[in-house]
Amino acid sequence: MEKIVVVDDEREIADLVALYLKNSGYNVITFYNSIEARDYIMKNPPDLAILDIMMPELDGLELLKEIRETHYYPIILLTAKDQELDIITGLTLGSDEYITKPFKPLELVARTKALLRRSKVYEKINDRQKSIFIYKDLVIDYNNRECFINEEKLQLTNTEYKILEILLKNCGQKISSEDLFFQATGESYYDKACNSIATHIRNIRIKLGDSFDNPKYIKTIWGEGYIIEREN
Known part of the structure; x- marks a missing residue:
């Protein structure tokens, strides 16, 4: 009432x-x-x-x-x-x-x-x-768990979406493969998990139409993890 x-x-x-x-x-x-x-x-x-x-x-x-x-x-x-x-x-x-x-x-x-x-x-x-976050031409809707690039919806798997969400919510912060794996899957990190995360990142980049050599969105920090840098 x-x-x-x-x-x-x-x-x-x-x-x-x-x-x-x-x-x-x-x-x-x-x-x-x-x-x-x-x-x-x-x-x-x-x-x-x-x-x-x-x-x-x-x-x-x-x-x-x-x-x-x-x-x-x-x-x-x-x-x-x-x-x-x-x-x-x-x-x-x-x-x-x-x-x-x-x-x-x-x-x-x-x-x-x-x-x-x-x-x-x-x-x-x-x-x-408040549920929508915009980064360059990427839009993520946290409530509906949807991502759009240039107004086109991305077909992401649950794990791919979760990885992208984690990186965007921690924009400007480096996230290790171990932390990404645990937060995205809820499972403990194991030896081959690093390759699993790398594969997911590769698939996300493909769906974003991003460059592998000079990525616009997810950047690799070799030996340390991944980051989406803050916009200037």
């Missing part, structure tokens, strides 16, 4: 907002004091926060500013109609939406749902981007 924090020193408004959100299936935590809300939020970040701008002790804009120093979940500001400057300031500081008082509770619920849906989409996109 998604958690929403509502912060408003006007109890009637805060309780009304909380009631409608709870009826829509959300876990709602209500604060009438912005200092208490800040202390809670910093330790227990919600999925979305609704902040009133005009509050004593710590106003909604200051609270928004502090939240945005470390967290990026959606935030809705509640503001009076004549607070145009506060609205602009809030959007500049990183609020995602604002609603002017008096407002229709169902509209607030609708905007909340829309922001949470959008947030989930962004999270998926970010996760997808």
